Amino acid sequence: MEKIATRDAYGKALVKLGAKNKDIVVLDADLSKSTKTYEFYKEYPDRFFNMGIAEQNLMGTAAGLAAAGKIAFVSTFAIFATGRAFEQIRNSIAYPQLNVKIVASHAGLTVGGDGASHQAIVDLAVMRCLPNMTVLVPADAVETEKAVCAAAEYEGPVYIRLGRSKVPVLYTEEDAFVWGKASLLREGTDITLIACGIMVAESLRAAEELAEEGISARVLNMATLKPIDREAIVQAARETGAIVTAEEHSIIGGLGSAVAEVLVENEPVPMERVGVKDVFGESGEPDQLLKKYGLTAKDIKEAVYRVLRRREL
């Protein structure tokens, strides 16, 4: 299967958007070659602003550009965007509902060798809890490009989470990205795996292996984490009776929490969360980290066995 990093797809999407819409501006904080905003800079240098290593001012400047009518795409690593500049995002972007798209790369453990200081594992939690904020977590390069284009069309703040590593391409150009809707990647009747980002591919692998064992697993890609697709979750709970979530993020506050919130209020069924278990990561190769911190198809399958046992009790 072809593998492309979501950040590469972002760079391409920006260049396309830049040609279509003169109001699009891009800001970065000295990481443009890593976040791939450099691709935009090469084509439209006048509309690219490097703000230096100063993330608070990065977000505030993006807010000012948006207040003056621009569509501001602002990029840096997820850890700095959502950590260092959290309050700027809250007060200067989300509160006044300005048209700023925070597209953060190098999210999760798969940033790799940089280690825990650079591994954003609570970014979804802190972005999801902000009023007015939409949160997107594309699963592959195709979905990234479509999500970025959709974000440009949408009026208001959006957080898009991208990764550093190459990930399998799951979608074709013909597949639609539907804002606010889960995408059904595999039908199933015994359990539903709800995943986002790189864990979608792992969930599909887990589902294939489970099928060989006679367990029919539905797979939903929850690319729009907020507003979350309640209907798809409730329907999955009713039709399959058990849920496992999978995310490259803390099990606190991200996809697992969001799905649990919907379930307990609507259709409580046994569920398990696969994610980083409230610990910091460390340096290592992405695949080593995913294995050590329990973010593989094998971990998803084990969660499935646990949840199915609970259902049978």
Place this chain on the structure above:
Amino acid sequence: MGKMIEQQKLEETAKQLRRDIIAMLVEAGSGHPGGSLSAVEILTYLYFAEMQIDPQNPTWSDRDRFVLSKGHAAPVLYAALTERGFFPREELFTLRKIDSRLQGHPDMKKIPGVDMSTGSLGQGISAAVGMGLAGKLDQKAYRVFALLGDGEIEEGQVWEAAMAAAHYQLDNLIAFLDYNGLQIDGPVREVMSPEPIEDKFRAFGWHVERINGHSFTEIAAAVETAKRVEDKPSMIIADTVKGKGVSFMENQVGWHGNAPSREQAEKALVELT
């Protein structure tokens, strides 16, 4: 020059703004009189002698912008906006009350004429930088004015913004520093000295002016000079008196964030007639 003839009118307007600040704060029961009163002449000059704005069309794309980076001085901004006709005067007395458009700190989504939501210190100046960049990009003639507090500049973000404004040669950005010398815990020089303040902004690449922030003549001269400066943002350091115009509030740190009682307000209003 027309502006000199306007002087007396500006003095009267300033007095009206001060009365409105006291009147709305006593109704609100909380808020920030000291740093609102210290900035009255600056806002009066900007809103009544300088900025190209249209109360009938508050989001006019070619308008000059004003960002109240020291958002807690919301009362002086609301007083200026209502006097300029952006919203009805009666609304001033809903400040900080439930269902009011007049939030404790300015909300651009609610009040016509507010160009940026502010309140968390250090953030407004970055938004002003963004507006300045947009103006340059669009080759528009509008200017962006901003007002910072002297305590506010302790925020690191202010200096990130200062670096960026000079780097991008934003000569369409003219900022004021309301140097009233007091912050919540005491004199700024004791809490966290900003000195040497002129040198700091100059070293960051700004054109710097130092003026008496209660003198319309000096404000006018500094703004006119700043407008002629090319390729640099301007910082007008305005020496001011916290609580200016109300004898018992002047230079008293306790009036940073406390509203006057009815009795105190009456006394203040007598002084402001």
